[in-house]
Amino acid sequence: MTSVQLAQASNAAVYASMLTLTLAMIFFAASFASGRRRSTATADLPARIAEGAGGTAVITRPPAVADAPLEPGRRSANIGMSLTWLSFFTLLVGVVLRGVWAGRVPWGNMYEFSITAALGVLGVFLVMSVKRDLRWLGLFVVTPTLLWLGLAVTVLYTEAAQLVPALKSYWLVIHVSAAIICFGAFTLAAATAGLSLVRAGVERRQGTTDVRGWTSRMPTSERLQVLTNRVVAFSFPLWTFAVVAGAIWAENAWGRYWGWDPKETWAFITWVVFAAYLHARSTAGWRGNRASWIALAGWVAFLINYFGVNIFVNSLHSYSGM
Amino acid sequence: MTTRLEEPAAGLPEEKPLPPLGSVGLLRWMWRQLTSMRTALILLFLLALASVPGSILPQRGTNPIRVDEWLAQNPASGPLLDRLGFFDVYASPWFAAVYLLLFISLIGCVLPRIAQHWRAVRLPPPPAPRRLSRLPHSREFASPREPQDVVGAAEQYLRSHRWRVRTGQADDGTPWVAAEKGHARETGNLVFHVSLLFVLAAVAIGGLLGWKGNVIVREGTGFSNTLTQYDAWGGGRFVDPDSLAPFSFTLDRFQVDFERADAQRGAPRLFEADVTFRDTPAGDPVATTIEVNEPLDVDGAKIFLVGHGYAPHVVVRDSAGEVVFDDTVVFLPQDGNFTSTGVIKVPDADPSLGFNGLFLPTASRDQIGAGVSTFPAPDDPEVLLAAFRGDMGLDSGVPQSVYTLDTSQMVKVGLESIRPGETWTLPNDSGSIEFVGLDRWASFQIAHDPGKELALLAAGAAIAGLMLSLFVRRRRVWVKALPGEAGGTLVQIAALARTEATDLTADVSAIADELGAPAAVEERSAE
Numbered sequence: 001m002t003s004v005q006l007a008q009a010s011n012a013a014v015y016a017s018m019l020t021l022t023l024a025m026i027f028f029a030a031s032f033a034s035g036r037r038r039s040t041a042t043a044d045l046p047a048r049i050a051e052g053a054g055g056t057a058v059i060t061r062p063p064a065v066a067d068a069p070l071e072p073g074r075r076s077a078n079i080g081m082s083l084t085w086l087s088f089f090t091l092l093v094g095v096v097l098r099g100v101w102a103g104r105v106p107w108g109n110m111y112e113f114s115i116t117a118a119l120g121v122l123g124v125f126l127v128m129s130v131k132r133d134l135r136w137l138g139l140f141v142v143t144p145t146l147l148w149l150g151l152a153v154t155v156l157y158t159e160a161a162q163l164v165p166a167l168k169s170y171w172l173v174i175h176v177s178a179a180i181i182c183f184g185a186f187t188l189a190a191a192t193a194g195l196s197l198v199r200a201g202v203e204r205r206q207g208t209t210d211v212r213g214w215t216s217r218m219p220t221s222e223r224l225q226v227l228t229n230r231v232v233a234f235s236f237p238l239w240t241f242a243v244v245a246g247a248i249w250a251e252n253a254w255g256r257y258w259g260w261d262p263k264e265t266w267a268f269i270t271w272v273v274f275a276a277y278l279h280a281r282s283t284a285g286w287r288g289n290r291a292s293w294i295a296l297a298g299w300v301a302f303l304i305n306y307f308g309v310n311i312f313v314n315s316l317h318s319y320s321g322m
Numbered sequence: 323m324t325t326r327l328e329e330p331a332a333g334l335p336e337e338k339p340l341p342p343l344g345s346v347g348l349l350r351w352m353w354r355q356l357t358s359m360r361t362a363l364i365l366l367f368l369l370a371l372a373s374v375p376g377s378i379l380p381q382r383g384t385n386p387i388r389v390d391e392w393l394a395q396n397p398a399s400g401p402l403l404d405r406l407g408f409f410d411v412y413a414s415p416w417f418a419a420v421y422l423l424l425f426i427s428l429i430g431c432v433l434p435r436i437a438q439h440w441r442a443v444r445l446p447p448p449p450a451p452r453r454l455s456r457l458p459h460s461r462e463f464a465s466p467r468e469p470q471d472v473v474g475a476a477e478q479y480l481r482s483h484r485w486r487v488r489t490g491q492a493d494d495g496t497p498w499v500a501a502e503k504g505h506a507r508e509t510g511n512l513v514f515h516v517s518l519l520f521v522l523a524a525v526a527i528g529g530l531l532g533w534k535g536n537v538i539v540r541e542g543t544g545f546s547n548t549l550t551q552y553d554a555w556g557g558g559r560f561v562d563p564d565s566l567a568p569f570s571f572t573l574d575r576f577q578v579d580f581e582r583a584d585a586q587r588g589a590p591r592l593f594e595a596d597v598t599f600r601d602t603p604a605g606d607p608v609a610t611t612i613e614v615n616e617p618l619d620v621d622g623a624k625i626f627l628v629g630h631g632y633a634p635h636v637v638v639r640d641s642a643g644e645v646v647f648d649d650t651v652v653f654l655p656q657d658g659n660f661t662s663t664g665v666i667k668v669p670d671a672d673p674s675l676g677f678n679g680l681f682l683p684t685a686s687r688d689q690i691g692a693g694v695s696t697f698p699a700p701d702d703p704e705v706l707l708a709a710f711r712g713d714m715g716l717d718s719g720v721p722q723s724v725y726t727l728d729t730s731q732m733v734k735v736g737l738e739s740i741r742p743g744e745t746w747t748l749p750n751d752s753g754s755i756e757f758v759g760l761d762r763w764a765s766f767q768i769a770h771d772p773g774k775e776l777a778l779l780a781a782g783a784a785i786a787g788l789m790l791s792l793f794v795r796r797r798r799v800w801v802k803a804l805p806g807e808a809g810g811t812l813v814q815i816a817a818l819a820r821t822e823a824t825d826l827t828a829d830v831s832a833i834a835d836e837l838g839a840p841a842a843v844e845e846r847s848a849e
């Protein structure tokens with residue numbers, strides 16, 4: 001393929017993945033709008049409970065682990081998941097072609113970062129969904145990812161070019177790939193944290209964890225908090241590693257491993273906020289809604305680092321290409 | 323939900339006793355407050371918050387010129403913010419207060435936990451509870467084997483899978499095995515927190531024993547590592563600036579290349595400094611290159627390439643045609659296209675001559691006719707000069723920057739732009755200046771940080787500890803072998819997680835399979 005064809009193919013793949021993602025969103029939304037309420041561990045199993053002696057439900061798998069299946073709109077949710085997989089692979093093709101076109105890792109400017117970050121979000125979501133039923137979460141992952149990609153192809157689009165010399169380092173590959181996976185995971189954590197806040201509000205107002213209404217299609221606020229914690233517990237060490245890799249790279253490029261450059265500062269703030277989140281999860285009185293707010297704050301710090309520092313602040317790290 | 327044994331139940335407010343009277347009691351109370359989880363949490367918030375202003379306001383450490391600009395533009399709030407340390411946030415007393423309190427809290431929190439953990443690790447697992455079926459993960463099945471056999475097999479299996487095992491007998495003679503796993507979780511947590519202390523120590527070592535200097539070197543000139551040769555130098559309190567390593571180098575050639583395609587036109591593509599290096603004045607010369615991301619390692623110090631620019635070569639002659647100045651002059655880039663400013667001082671002319679210069683590698687004019695460069699490479703170089711004659715104030719004793727010209731005692735002679743090879747004959751018989759050609763200069767940062775290896779080591783330990791702490795699950799299992807109704811043995815297996823929302827089904831099933839449980843037995847969950 002010629003260079004121009006490669007570029008066109010990459011762009012076409014990105015647009016195709018956006019189209020698939022739009023369809024996925026519609027199917028996920030349909031699954032939310034249709035059908036009956038989500039069954040929680042015991043509420044929808046009157047028959048089986050009756051079988052169990054003395055009120056002890058005897059079932060083959062502990063419900064704490066298997067998120068109770070999403071009964072309503074199951075078909076369309078399944079289609080949504082398949083479309084999300086399809087979109088992921090299409091986007092992967094787009095990112096890889098972009099890298100082939102540029103002759104380097106596709107992380108040279110904000111457009112490339114953004115499409116790779118979208119890939120990170122979808123990837124982390126899909127990997128997590130392999131082991132547990134996350135169809136209820138699909139709508140809340142796919143919609144922001146679509147908006148994000150829309151922003152990338154319209155506002156952030158940049159022609160491919162080579163890297164500035166400071167970005168030419170294999171630490172770039174290590175540092176950035178870790179950061180992109182973290183971005184995916186932190187975004188998911190923010191989604192589940194946000195949903196847990198919404199759901200907790202509904203639970204409080206209705207006075208029960210067995211709620212009615214649209215939030216009934218997601219797990220209880222407590223399950224959502226546990227899920228948030230899992231995701232942060234996965235990404236926090238990785239983020240620590242990403243920051244350390246960045247420090248090693250900075251030491252190589254600028255002669256100091258830490259210099260309180262705005263980008264470094266916000267990476268540190270993000271790190272401290274998520275450390276605070278993990279602490280909050282072990283502190284009486286903080287493990288519920290307050291911890292969820294902290295997880296959201298950590299994600300906002302990450303976004304500030306990405307948009308604010310790249311575009312508005314005069315930093316050694318300003319490479320937006322805009 | 324699994325239960326957490328030691329933690330207060332979720333959502334319960336912590337008890338808040340009033341501070342006791344009496345100074346010892348008060349001190350102890352304050353210490354307990356400082357080392358509580360809640361204080362740690364609040365201090366972490368404060369640390370995040372205190373870091374923010376330093377990313378918004380310019381900082382002296384990284385950008386002193388922007389700080390001065392900011393102060394000039396904000397005469398009202400500037401000085402107050404300055405006095406409060408907002409332009410040097412990360413060295414300010416209030417920032418230090420937050421992290422020092424946090425680390426004191428950390429020590430006060432971690433030391434007792436180390437002692438406690440040390441004891442806990444050596445304690446055997448607790449005996450089997452009376453009714454295993456009450457535990458969150460349990461399973462029961464009949465086995466034809468003898469109770470002692472079953473327990474023995476369980477013990478062997480658990481030991482070989484690195485559980486800490488204890489055996490015993492209940493009052494009624496029922497043999498049991500108790501096993502525990504996952505102390506590494508707390509170990510990892512402690513390693514993580516202690517490593518943070520070492521990171522802080524490494525930063526402190528770097529601050530006290532490290533040094534860092536910047537120097538601009540023109541092509542064809544040299545640098546030797548003594549304090550006087552640096553343009554800027556900063557060292558820690560315990561550094562002796564008179565005994566720096568005696569290396570030196572000359573910059574033979576500096577190569578750059580810029581993007582010419584439309585996308586990101588003008589972005590740098592290559593920087594490379596060819597140098598000849600000597601580790602002592604009498605040492606053998608070694609030719610090498612220094613590139614971005616590829617510093618030169620010498621005697622524990624590293625030489626980094628951090629910037630570059632142009633150094634026009636000019637020759638100045640007096641009215642008699644005698645050469646009074648013949649050298650390259652460093653011009654500092656002002657924008658991405660290397661529109662550069664510089665000053666030429668010729669004290670040997672009589673009277674002294676001085677020039678304010680603007681150098682344009684690719685010359686053009688903006689709408690109001692001012693000179694700007696439109697591309698960073700020297701495609702069409704031009705230098706714009708404003709000539710002055712008179713006293714430059716060099717003898718006043720006040721040290722002067724080589725980049726500014728004090729024209730208060732001087733008379734303006736004229737204004738001209740010249741290209742390489744051209745000579746401008748100054749009016750009023752003041753002599754002439756010739757723009758001979760172009761050299762480049764490179765700026766280097768030379769840094770020595772004796773704390774950085776420790777920092778890396780501590781960071782690595784922190785990550786390892788963190789992963790143990792977050793991924794290891796602390797859990798206990800018990801196996802009991804009761805006499806069965808029909809002569810065989812009733813085997814009971816149960817597990818208890820000590821970390822939140824942990825699924826131990828796999829552990830229970832693995833042991834059950836090992837002990838020959840029938841495949842299709844239902845599992846009981848006390849959820």
Ligand code: HEM
Nearest residue numbers: 275278282357358359362424427428431511514518788791
């Ligand atoms: C420099 C400041 C600190 C940072 C960055 C930090 C970070 C963390 C992180 C990320 C965790 C979760 C991972 C793990 O369990 O190892 C954690 C857990 C913990 N931290 Fe800290 N910490 C700091 C200071 C403190 C202080 C001052 C205390 C004592 C009050 C403390 C007590 C704890 C405890 C008890 C846990 C375990 C919680 C659990 O059981 O899950 N930490 N810390």
